[in-house]
Amino acid sequence: MPVSAKICGLSTEDTLGAAIAGGASHVGFVFFAPSPRDVDPARAAALVAMVPDHVRAVGVFVDPDDAAVERAVSVAGIDTLQLHKTAPSRVAALRARFGIETWAAVAVKTRADLDAARSYAGAADRILYDAKTPDGAALPGGMGVRFDWSLLDGFRHPLPWALSGGLDAGNVAEAVRRTGATLVDVSSGVESAPGVKDVDKIAAFLQSVAQL
Numbered sequence: 001m002p003v004s005a006k007i008c009g010l011s012t013e014d015t016l017g018a019a020i021a022g023g024a025s026h027v028g029f030v031f032f033a034p035s036p037r038d039v040d041p042a043r044a045a046a047l048v049a050m051v052p053d054h055v056r057a058v059g060v061f062v063d064p065d066d067a068a069v070e071r072a073v074s075v076a077g078i079d080t081l082q083l084h085k086t087a088p089s090r091v092a093a094l095r096a097r098f099g100i101e102t103w104a105a106v107a108v109k110t111r112a113d114l115d116a117a118r119s120y121a122g123a124a125d126r127i128l129y130d131a132k133t134p135d136g137a138a139l140p141g142g143m144g145v146r147f148d149w150s151l152l153d154g155f156r157h158p159l160p161w162a163l164s165g166g167l168d169a170g171n172v173a174e175a176v177r178r179t180g181a182t183l184v185d186v187s188s189g190v191e192s193a194p195g196v197k198d199v200d201k202i203a204a205f206l207q208s209v210a211q212l
């Protein structure tokens, strides 16, 4: 099964170009002020304008209000929502209102955390399994934390899904082998510092994925 990749937290033309040239299926833009990757809708619009039709432009949000999503969709032109810390009813409401593909992030540390995935059946189009970040952390994602991939063993996924959390060029092959993921998502694993994407790391990650 071919594996595709999302490069998340892009904020510059050169790193977005590296993601597209390297074969990313999805590119992500973070709309969350506390994040070092936060982009405003006007800046995101300039970047999304570079994204070819075969690559999806994903907006990453943390329990957003309608106005924030409206700006990202209508001004920036994102075509997929990635929602962290957002209740199933709210995910369903945003998906219905904006009518675009919608992902629900499920933060995983223990097997019990996977139960949350079932509550998104019918509300989201895809589950993004991400590592739970430490209590009190500034961000619910994008911190390079990974979870125990064996927790997914035998789990009956209620929806199509993707894997994220602490992935990088060196571990993505093992992550895919261990979990069977067909879509992987990386942010800090292709950075030289928080919020600073690295074109060589992006290329290396996408090369690792292309070899799977």
Ligand SMILES: O=C(O)c1ccccc1N[C@@H]1O[C@H](COP(=O)(O)O)[C@@H](O)[C@H]1O
Pocket (backbone or CB within 6 Å): 008, 009, 028, 030, 032, 035, 036, 037, 060, 061, 062, 084, 128, 130, 139, 140, 141, 142, 143, 144, 145, 164, 165, 166, 167, 185, 186, 187, 188, 189
């Ligand atoms: O990247 C961020 O700043 C961010 C902020 C708020 C919610 C999610 C965020 N990132 C997402 O986190 C995962 C994993 O990131 P990492 O590879 O472990 O650094 C990824 O899906 C990002 O989209």
